[in-house]
Amino acid sequence: MAPGPVIDLRGVTRRFASGVLAVDRLQLQVAAGNIVVLLGPSGSGKTTVLRLIAGFEQPEAGEIRVAGRPVAGQDVYVPPERRGVGMVFQDYALFPHLTVAENVGFGLHHLNGRDGARRARVQELLGLVGLAGFERRYPHQLSGGQQQRVALARALAPNPAVVLLDEPFSNLDADLRARVRAEVRDILRAAGATAIFVTHDQEEALSLADEVAVLWAGRVVQLASPEELYRRPATREVAAFVGDANFLPGRAHGEAVVCELGTVAAPEAPEGAVDLMLRPEMILPIADESGNGRVVAREFYGHEQMFTLQLDSGATLRSLVGRRRHQSALRLGQRVRVEVQGEAVVFPAARGGAAPDERGE
Amino acid sequence: MALALHYRLLTRSVHRGRLPDPAAVLALPMLLPLGYLVWLALQARLPDLALTLARMELPTLVLRMALLAGGATLLAFALAVPWAWLVTRTDVPGRRLFQALGPLPLAVPPYVGAIAYAALLAPTGLVHEGLARLVGLSTSQVLFPPLLYSPAGAAFVLGVFSAPYVFITVQSALERSSPALEESARSLGLSPAGVFWRVTLPLLRPALLAGGFLVFLYAWVDFGVVSLLRVRTFTTVIYNQLLAGLSLPDSAGSSLALLVMVGLLLLLVQRWGLGGARYTQVGSQRSSVGLGSRRQPLGRWKLAALAYLLGAVALTLALPLAVLATQASKLGPLVAAGFLAEQWPFVRNSLAVAATGAWLALGLALVTAWGQWKGRGGLPGAILQAGYAIPGTVLGLSLVGLSLALLPGLYGTAALLAVAYLVLFAGPAHQAAQAALSQIAPAMEEAARVLGRTPLGAAREVVLPLASPGLAGAWLMAFILSIRELAATLVLRPPGFDTLPVRIWVHTMDVGVDPRASVVALLLIALVGLGWLAVLLVRPRSSPVALG
Amino acid sequence: MVRLFTPRVWLAAVMLLATACTTAAPATPPPASKAATTETKPAEKLGGTLTVYSARKEDLMKPLVSAFQQASGVQVTLKSGAPGELALLIEQEKGSPRGDVFFTTDAAGTELLRQKGLLESYASPNAAKVPPEFKAADGSWTGVIGRSRNIMFNTTQVAAGDTPGSVFDLTQPRWKGKVAMASIREGGVRLWLASLLLERGEEFTMKYVDDLKANGVKVLANHTEVANAVARGEAAVGLVNHYYYVPKAKEGASVGLIYPDQGANEIGTLVTPLTVAILKGAANSAQARAFVDFALSPAGQEPLTTQEQEFPLVPGVALGAATAPGVKPIDQIKRPQMDWVKLSEAEKRAVQMFTPVLGG
């Protein structure tokens, strides 16, 4: 693989005629073979980023390179058909007048006249997505999951430098979604493809990605592996968006923070007033009549359960407890003492509303 | 290589907005006749113009025309929407036949329809005579109200014969949209009628708007029917001004006033009609229309539905055709056969200019509808409507002056007729093409683009094939409107180059309807009908189910 | 995979059909002959082509056209249209006319074209005998045939000595409920009322029409209805153009024709001409002149008047064979002298004044 990122966005800005600044000085690099997920709330500019990469939108400023070649920027514009990117659309956009084979072969027009080679490539991809034998079907004769895989095969067929997928699973039933997600990831891995997914579903992002780029108001606020993102979110907002988060005010001293729950280890905390972020699994309620909180809700998931605790100060905490623990005995209304396990992430104390964090990267 | 570079520069410039929108570039020349009219109107002395307009009693005229056009539109909706819905979505008996019949009334030029209904319903008409005979008196002794000779009568005739505009747009929209939506509404507990009102109708809004707008506009600028049925409207007033020796400049002013009204109307419709909503249905959901299992069973409503369709067919086709046939039969079979044989040159002329005009109109409409579909604004499309709103006689006369000034070689050739049809009917063609395209998700084109197709390639391989049923409708509409056009054709045809409507006119000239006019009218109707059936036969099934 | 009827296949098919038709059809009319000579003697077979803009019903023009073609060898192309429309077309074509001759039912429209300088003046030798009110002094146009405005009566209901001698008699009580006329939508009615406006003034004409209405005149849809009503005896008398009487008379109906107001102090019977004119700049002017000459010759008047419509305007030319008894030749009709432009202006006034009473 060539060194350097396959996708390279530098300072990319896109403002719509309506005045909306959809993408704001965005930086994003994607290495070959990586699956990057663009995660962000609805309206944060994810689709616009994909369309900029594909060539359906043009940046107002900044530069886009695909496989090292500038495709958009100052005085450069390469139209979508010559960018060498593949795309899987939210609703698949399969061509209803073409068969499955014709859909998959659609991007192989460089093989025009070489029917053998073309057919072989189509077969190869249908095999890859597990749809061998479906060549002559029409899209409307397929299930949603099958259509999804045809769309993927079609996008992969011309060997694009990168495959862009915009909320590809949002049209699927919840139970199908997890399975298809894994399938798609495996297919992409098997094909050795570089891919950028777009989703607003953090669970999906964490389960799919090699790297997650969190998009907030048109900017990447954090680019990190799923673990890193979960453990060390860059901002309060990222922390809240990715996984469940409990926030408590506190005061930092050295490597520790003093808060309502006592002293919590926090290696990188600045001095002074801070907000402490604790993941639910870091919070352990222990039955104790002299404790400073009580159980107000319980959700049972079989292998684990989620408690909602209310502290005497009024703050509520979510606590996730594994099955093996003894907390299964906790009842609603029972008074508890709260223990913190592990290290907390610390943010500067919030001042008023939760405006998008300006610190960025 | 050089070519590729050029192409690259071109696409880049278009993308950057440096090159003007091709739709606008192509649509602007359609404003030339309008510009010429403005220029002519400026030649008229202002006081004269003001006087002309003042004498027209504008408020009364406008009110009458609004009632006329509104009534026609409502009647067209009432006839065509259930018709289209029954044949595409239910198991009504004979639905393929009724489906094929739906657009056919377009083949009956409304002025012919008016002649037929007048022969039936006017005083001393067939009904009057029948009634008189029933009571054993002569027609002059039996009072018969001239019902047809009123704005309501004109609205009736216009509504009946322009119902197919609504049928075509609504039917193709229904074919393109998924029954799944309706099915899911059924499953949510809505009755079939509830589904129709709360799901189907809202989904059809763009189609209804497009079709309804065509009917309204047609009725608004109609000349043939209102003049036959003696209803004073703007167009008859303009025509009378022209014939009363008023110069073209004077009536140019009135025509412009008419046009301004149409323009306002158009703005109104677009404002209040479509808003910013897109009624796109994604391709993957497009499902198997044409499979019996997806149709709503009508159950005990089957007979009522059938009766409705039969009634609609009677009003729009059977009755007027029967009257025409009765009139034509007065000629006797031998004479009729000989007369028919003489019509071949006119058939050929009609086909040639109408087909050429329709292709030109569709070509232009595609460009403008495409631009609109790509979100580049509806202005070029709106420009095209101007031609539709200019009375045919005025347009014809202004094209004479215009072509003599700009392209003298074109004047006096049949090609100018095709150009006139382009100017007149690119508007309706645009509406139909736009309705067809609006049913296609933009992602379809984008998918083709990322798979290596140029904009043109994507259009050719994906969007056009998908839109083709609707585009065929657009072509057919332009063709039918062209082949039956009379007013501009009368003025512009080269001497010796008559079309079928011209022959109908020739045979109704001065003295009332001649049986030969009915024969030619039947011929024209048969021709359009055959054309429609041919298109229907070679048309792909609405769902691309594999054959092999 | 093999789908025979793809959208493109049928689109192409329709396109082919269209193209085939287009190429099969002549895109232009036959080119005008440049080899026209000034020779106008039809006997020598002039040849060439001629385009006639005609506002007269095509069936009625065909006999004249074929007779002329026979006599001259000129190939004639007819472009039929409404009188006003053709006049406007001629105005638009100013400078490069595509027609050579204008044949119309509307003398006023022709006179307006003359005033705008769109007509070629040509004093046909055959026009000499045409009464002066039926031709332009400068020879720009000439009346060819005429129509008169008559009263038709049912002979079983009205005795020969009892007929009304004047249109103004029809307001008398003895005609109460016995008169039929056509609505003002008929051009003949409009011109007749216009001539009354010019001859007798607005006040008089208004009162006359009111009196007619008060006398129970039946206003029918058109002249055919009026003629039918008289023939069937549903009306004793009817106001019609003379040629509505002709077919009824030939059918053997009990009808008679009156030329009203023929007395010494009376206004006379209105006669309106159909005119022929040569367009300024006509490409085939020799053929055009030959056509005008021919139309005014006995050989041309004959086919123009065979079809029971108009009568010759050239005194001395016999009435057409199809003309029914009772129709008079032009030199036996006393008629008002009309200024055609004034008449056409009065026509507009008549429409304004009388549509409320005589519309429908």
Ligand SMILES: Nc1ncnc2c1ncn2[C@@H]1O[C@H](COP(=O)(O)OP(=O)(O)O)[C@@H](O)[C@H]1O
């Ligand atoms: N074509 C457009 N015109 C105007 N505004 C747009 C357009 N497309 C997107 N936007 C706006 O840009 C912002 C980002 O949109 P988008 O990229 O679609 O967000 P996401 O995919 O993250 O939901 C939103 O505020 C949206 O309203």
Ligand SMILES: [Mg+2]
């Ligand atoms: Mg999005």
